[in-house]
Amino acid sequence: xxxxxLFKADGNYYAMTNNCKRCGxxxxxxxxxxxxxxxxxxxxxxxxxxxxxxxNRSMSTPxxxxxxxxxxxxxxx
Numbered sequence: 001x002x003x004x005x006l007f008k009a010d011g012n013y014y015a016m017t018n019n020c021k022r023c024g025x026x027x028x029x030x031x032x033x034x035x036x037x038x039x040x041x042x043x044x045x046x047x048x049x050x051x052x053x054x055x056n057r058s059m060s061t062p063x064x065x066x067x068x069x070x071x072x073x074x075x076x077x
Contacts, residue, residue: 002077004028004064007048009035013066014048015075021053021061 005018005028016037018028025041032038036045036054045054046061053059065076 013073015064015066016051017061020044021059
């Protein structure tokens with residue numbers, strides 16, 4: 001079972017683990033600012049392509065490649 005968040009930024013799709021590593025908040029409910037999603041629970045910014053925390057680069061969350069084919073998205077887990 002995977003709980004993923006899917007985002008679209010700059011015309012590309014990105015997938016990452018949905019739970020914030022700091023507080024457990026749901027990143028899918030966050031706001032996108034540039035290439036970062038802001039956790040709605042504690043406002044921690046996570047880079048949607050690399051999974052790195054903006055304020056503590058030793059913290060990261062898993063990210064997954066998203067492939068677009070015709071009318072479908074495929075996430076490489």
